[in-house]
Amino acid sequence: MSEAPRYEAVTTPAGVAIYPWITKADTEHVPTGVFKVDLSIPEELAADTIAKLETVRDEFIATLPQAKQDALTPRPVYLVEYTRPDYPEDSTAEQRKALRDAHEGVPTGNVLLRFKLKAKVTPKDGEAFDQAPVVVDATTGEKITKPVYDGSVVRIKGQVVPYTSAASGIVGVTLRMKAVQVIELVTGSGGEAGFWTDFEAE
16 A cells, blocks of 8 residues: 655656756765756646646645745746757866856756755654665666666656745745656666555556
8 A cells, every 4th residue: 555645746747857866866966965856848748747836835835924924935846947058978077067157048948847855864853764766667667776867758756845944035845756767768978665656657
């Protein structure tokens, strides 16, 4: 039997993985590790997902004291995707960053949904534990452990977690990546069971 989630769950339409760290955590920028990916989806296909995320955010805002509601600005639940520069095959990470900084992108018509999941969690009360998203093949349902590279087509199932930031004066939702269904796997150079792996057919 599937376990009910603590937070609202969301399953995305198929999208293209941008800068994915899905089967391996990024420890360069976060020493304890973080799994992450930006999912690029055509805006019209993402409309229902965006509406759900906005509903979760707005319902959370309604639970806050009026003074806090007045002091916080709702943060958009998605990012606008812009075109990216072309990278030479032998370019280094520093060179690619320089190209991105100098590139004047234009909107692609897609939106980006940003998913993350801490590889190690240290609760205020309790023992620290490790976690990782479950990654499965869309056709076979078998787990995938090989790297999932930039450009792979995936669907993501995750948790929608509301938050507030007094320092930034914002209220929004963060998306926790719990499971990934890989539809088209790109390999090479390039950038829990039960409830979380129970994908419905698209």
